[in-house]
Amino acid sequence: MSGYGDLSGKCALITGGGRGIGRAIALEFAAAGANVAINYVGPADEAAETAVECAKFGVKACIVEADVSAAEQVAAMFEQTLAELGRVDILVNNAGITRDGLLLRLADEDYDRVLAVNLRGAFLCMRQAAKLMLKQRSGRIISLSSVVALRGNAGQVNYAASKAGLIGMTKSLARELAGRGVTVNALAPGFIQTAMTDVLPEAAKAKMLATIPAGRMGRPEDVAAAAHFLASDAAAYITGQVLAVDGGMAM
Numbered sequence: 001m002s003g004y005g006d007l008s009g010k011c012a013l014i015t016g017g018g019r020g021i022g023r024a025i026a027l028e029f030a031a032a033g034a035n036v037a038i039n040y041v042g043p044a045d046e047a048a049e050t051a052v053e054c055a056k057f058g059v060k061a062c063i064v065e066a067d068v069s070a071a072e073q074v075a076a077m078f079e080q081t082l083a084e085l086g087r088v089d090i091l092v093n094n095a096g097i098t099r100d101g102l103l104l105r106l107a108d109e110d111y112d113r114v115l116a117v118n119l120r121g122a123f124l125c126m127r128q129a130a131k132l133m134l135k136q137r138s139g140r141i142i143s144l145s146s147v148v149a150l151r152g153n154a155g156q157v158n159y160a161a162s163k164a165g166l167i168g169m170t171k172s173l174a175r176e177l178a179g180r181g182v183t184v185n186a187l188a189p190g191f192i193q194t195a196m197t198d199v200l201p202e203a204a205k206a207k208m209l210a211t212i213p214a215g216r217m218g219r220p221e222d223v224a225a226a227a228h229f230l231a232s233d234a235a236a237y238i239t240g241q242v243l244a245v246d247g248g249m250a251m
């Protein structure tokens with residue numbers, strides 16, 4: 001655990017939390033004492049394994065299935081999370097996909113699916129979470145944007161649009177909820193070692209690496225530490241912000 005602060009008694013829902021950055025966030029929160037709900041879509045193995053690891057910290061950990069792009073599944077996910085954990089103090093919009101291609105070759109369905117999961121998914125989860133957090137008069141919403149939202153990336157117009165959209169959504173919702181004790185922020189990771197980047201060709205990885213002042217790819221734990229900070233009491237006066245966790249890529 002990075003040590004920003006105690007999250008004991010808090011309940012966190014992490015979308016797509018079974019692997020990669022979401023898994024690291026779930027473990028970081030659990031290590032800080034938070035109960036965690038780990039959302040997944042498709043096979044449950046990774047989420048179940050993550051929940052077992054989280055529970056070793058002595059917290060409650062459950063898994064909840066939902067495709068975040070489907071409103072009724074998101075509503076059911078929040079109901080199940082409330083039934084298992086009793087409340088939602090922290091929402092992490094982490095679920096995300098890429099379907100890369102240069103604009104002229106980008107299929108309509110690849111544009112639509114990326115926007116549906118990355119942006120509509122976050123919208124649907126935020127709407128459910130905001131309802132609960134407004135009543136509680138406290139909460140934390142943290143969304144995974146990307147360095148690509150800030151700088152653009154050839155071959156990712158759909159992904160960049162979704163991640164830039166998340167920033168506008170974050171700032172607007174931050175304004176709506178700021179007076180009610182709820183903060184809304186985004187993280188903009190750079191080039192992080194996960195399944196999402198493992199699939200890139202070696203040449204593309206080397207080219208990307210050359211643009212990172214820190215001289216290395218990020219680890220999921222680097223992003224989790226920043227999420228922990230934004231979720232903690234220490235960040236109570238920080239809202240509507242985009243925190244880059246990118247080894248200096250987007251300066």
Ligand code: NAD
Nearest residue numbers: 016020021041067068094095096144146189191192194196
């Ligand atoms: P990953 O592919 O390892 O994890 C993504 C998770 O989202 C998976 O568990 C997947 O099952 C889940 N998911 C996908 N579609 C879903 C849906 N419809 N409903 C519910 N869950 C769904 O990727 P990662 O690298 O850990 O990425 C996590 C987040 O961080 C993503 O939003 C990604 O865009 C963002 N990000 C990653 C990087 C990077 O370099 N890896 C950089 C910037 C931002």
